[in-house]
Amino acid sequence: MIQQPTVYLAGPIMGCDHDEANNWRINFAIRITPFYIRGVSPLRCEPLIGKRYSMMDKDPKFGTARAIGAKNVFDVRSCDLMLAYLPLPAEGARQSYGTIVELSWAHILGKPTILVTDDPYVRDHPVINACAGWVLDNLDDALEVITGVLGGYTEGGKNV
Numbered sequence: 264m265i266q267q268p269t270v271y272l273a274g275p276i277m278g279c280d281h282d283e284a285n286n287w288r289i290n291f292a293i294r295i296t297p298f299y300i301r302g303v304s305p306l307r308c309e310p311l312i313g314k315r316y317s318m319m320d321k322d323p324k325f326g327t328a329r330a331i332g333a334k335n336v337f338d339v340r341s342c343d344l345m346l347a348y349l350p351l352p353a354e355g356a357r358q359s360y361g362t363i364v365e366l367s368w369a370h371i372l373g374k375p376t377i378l379v380t381d382d383p384y385v386r387d388h389p390v391i392n393a394c395a396g397w398v399l400d401n402l403d404d405a406l407e408v409i410t411g412v413l414g415g416y417t418e419g420g421k422n423v
Contacts, residue, residue: 268413269301273366275349276306276316284316286296286387287348294352297356298410299417303342305335333368334363344377346371346405351382358382363391370394375412379405 272288286305292302309316309325321327325334340346347366354360363385369376370393377400378395380386386398399405 267299267418268300269294269303269341269371270413271342271345271410272302272304272316272348273277273345273362275350275352275362277318277361278315278356280315281311287402288410291346291406294406295409297355300409300413303338305338307333318408323408331361335361336368339368339374340372341417342374344368344375344399344409346409347376347378348402349378349385350380351379351380358385365389366394377408378404 268275272291274284275365276284276286285304288302288304288306292304295302309331312322312326318328324330347362347367347369349359349362364377366378376395377397378385378391378397379399381400385391392398397405397408399408
């Protein structure tokens with residue numbers, strides 16, 4: 264039996280409420296499931312303390328900087344492909360620095376990377392752009408790339 268390929272779903276967390284941080288990940292994971300591909304969320308064991316994810320409210324097991332970093336490095340190393348979702352931040356909000364770091368980890372580790380962004384600064388930044396195998400402006404196109412790239416590695420996937 265072929266092992267199910269995994270996609271690490273990197274994207275904004277800090278400053279987001281539960282739905283902002285999780286809904287796109289849940290929806291994307293549901294969309295890749297029929298292709299026998301599994302989405303891995305960095306939030307799978309991080310409880311939300313308060314109304315928004317913050318470095319101020321820390322769960323001692325999964326919410327410290329070291330715990331988050333250790334788990335996310337493990338996930339990037341373990342995944343078959345990384346999706347980095349960096350939408351244009353709301354007025355006054357910052358871009359997801361953590362996602363940018365994870366994108367660089369994946370690149371250095373030789374993982375295929377997809378950057379999805381509508382932020383012109385991120386899309387055109389030379390160093391960020393150099394870390395992405397694909398730079399796309401929507402999650403629908405990312406779905407097509409992921410199923411195309413990983414499809415041959417799934418049970419019943421198209422290989423020829």
